[in-house]
Amino acid sequence: MLTPRQDYNRRARRRSIFIAAASTAAAISLLLLLIPLSPGWAAVQKSFFNAEIFAKSFPVLLRAFVLDVAIFLWCAPLIALWGLAIALCRDARAPALYPLRLFGALYTDVFRGVPVILIVYLIGFGVPGLGLPRPWNSPYIWGSLALILTYSAYVAEIFRSGIDSVHASQRSAAASLGLSDWHVMRDVVLPQAVRRVAPANMNMLIALQKDVALLSFIGPVEILRQAGVYKSLYANFTPYVAAAVIFLVVTIPATRFADRMLARQQKQRS
Amino acid sequence: MNEKLRLKNVHKSFGAQKVCHGIDLTVNEGETICLIGASGSGKSTLLRCINLLEDIDEGMILLDGADISKPGLDPQPVRQRIGIVFQSFNLFPHMTAVENVMLAPRRVHGLSRAELRPRVETLFERFGLADRMQSYPDQLSGGQQQRVAIVRALAMEPEIMLLDEITSALDPELVGEVLDVLRQLRQQGMTMILATHEMKFAREVADKVCFLDKGVILEEGPAEQIFGAPEKNRTRDFLRRVL
Structure with missing residues (x-):
């Protein structure tokens, strides 16, 4: 038997679930009704949501995505290590280590202050321009290095905030x-x-996963470049949509995972 | 009795705020000294200075006759000889109780877990924590945490223990178990300096009670004298308020 209070709470909960479902359904139906009414809808549908081109490009894009994953996998641990090293440099207290401290501060200022794509261009085109022999002229190496250098600046700041958050006691x-x-x-x-900063670093990993695509600008045929190739081939933007879908399949679960970690941590601390 | 620790004219300020204003104190081997006084009278700061967690501005701290407060002296060897336990336990939350206790002997003396095991187990048993070795700090009650903190300090086999209001953060029913530990230590001849608000306990165990007021030791003497017949008005006022 429910007490009057439990009964009331249960009815209130049911009512709020019903209202939420109804308003969501209304919003979606409205969008589905209104968007096709826009004058350019037919053209957009043809050039962005072409099922046939989607089916043709998807498997190849998926294969190209493996390269993104590979770049991600070798960059992530190096970013963690280098980021931690920079954070420790910034925390060095002995006077003899002052140069390290200065270096850490300068480093994070510089690499957080320049757009990632610029670093990718400068290092990815600049270093191989020195005329290094194979394999040292590979855009994979220097593109990855650009990502590592930039991301470790952010990760270093995250680690530093974590170090500062540990109480002096x-x-x-x-x-x-x-x-x-x-x-x-x-x-x-x-x-x-x-x-403590694991959730924040998870967010950096998600951002990195997407920014790997920036390497397409200096050569490697990863997913974004592959999508570009298909776009030109079919004169259609659907491959970009397919690429976006592939990214989302990876990043959405990762984001949810990061959110859950964060929520769990906040619950622990309260 | 041998003189173990001696403070001579110790001064300490934080910015413009003077916390210790010329403190002289002698502690003999095996003695229990209780520091009493209102919050902010300088008790905690004094203990932190003895452990070299704070540098003193003026004066001298002698341990077995050697000046440990000399500027530029490496504090680590001194800290290994003087244990301190804090009001807020300060256990390392990411380690089990036994790891908390073993960390310093492992790192400082280079001992292995296996080598430390018998000694550490004995300590846990002695203080009623035998079944708590594998617990994390947040799985322990306040009293258990504080006892682990004491064991952690003891594992370094210190010559002096500093206890900084170690029962102040505990629920009243947990205070007793921690005070029992201190009674045991006293019996075993440990030299101890306590900052405490537990007046009954101070009266029971102290060889000497020091009343601190505004950064100086206003009055010191045997417990019966300080509690029974205090000479100074401020001491009397303070005791009237807390007893």
Whole structure:
């Protein structure tokens, strides 16, 4: 038997679910009714949502996407390591390490201050221009390096905020046991900092996953470039839509995962 | 009795705020010293200075006759000899209780977990924590956390223990179990300096009670004297308020 309060709550919950469903249905029907009424709809449908071209380009795009994933997979760990190194440079307190500190500050300023695509161009075209022998003139290497350099600047700032967020009392407690500065950092501060900023770093991974496509501007035939090829071939934009779908299939679950991590963490802390 | 620790004219300020205003204190081996006084009277700061977590501005701190407050001295070896336990426990939340305790001996003395195991297990058992070794700090009650913090400090085999209001953050029913630990330590002859608000406990265990007021030791003496017949008006006022 439900108490009057439970009964009331249950009815209120049912009513709000019903209202939410009805208003969502209304909004979607309105869009489906209105968009086809726009004057250019027929043309847009033909050049962006062509089922036949979608089916033809999709498998090839998927294969090209493997390259994006590969670039992502080798960049991500290097970004994490280099980002952490820069963060530690910025946290160096000994006077002898001041140059490192200065370097860390300059580094994050420069690489966060320039658009990613510019870094990709400058390094991706610039370094191979030195006339290096194969394989050192590969756009994969230098394009990846451009991504690594840029992203580690952001990741370094995330790590640094994590390091700063570990309360001073933790450092005191560790130091009071006679641990060296390095061990205080490695055993006490860093493990807590890295965990705390994991959701923020997840977001960087999602952004990186998309920005891998920027390498298409300097040569590698990854998914975006492949889509461009098909666009020219069929004189139709549907391959771009197909590429977008492929990206979403990866990034949406990743985003949800990151959100859940964040929510879980906030729940733990409260 | 041997003199273990001696503070001579210790001054400490944070910016314009003077916290310790010329403190002299002698602690003999095996003694329990209780620092009492209102919040902000300088008790915690004094303990942090002894552990070299804060640098003193003026004066001297002698440990076994050697000046440990000399500017430029490496604080690590000193800290290994002086343990400190904080009001807010400050356990490392990402490690189990036993890892918390083993970290410093492993890193500082280069001992392995296996080598440390017997000694650490004995400590956990002695303080009623035998079944809590694998727990994370947030799975422990406040009293258990504070006992783990004490074990963590003891694992470095310190010569002096500093205890900074270690029962102030505990629920009243958990205070007893932590004070029991201190009684045990005292019996074993540990030299201890406590900053405390537990007046009954101070009266019971202290060899010497120091009343701090505005950064100086206004009055010091045996517990019966300070609690029974305080000489200074401010001491009397303070005790009337807290007892």
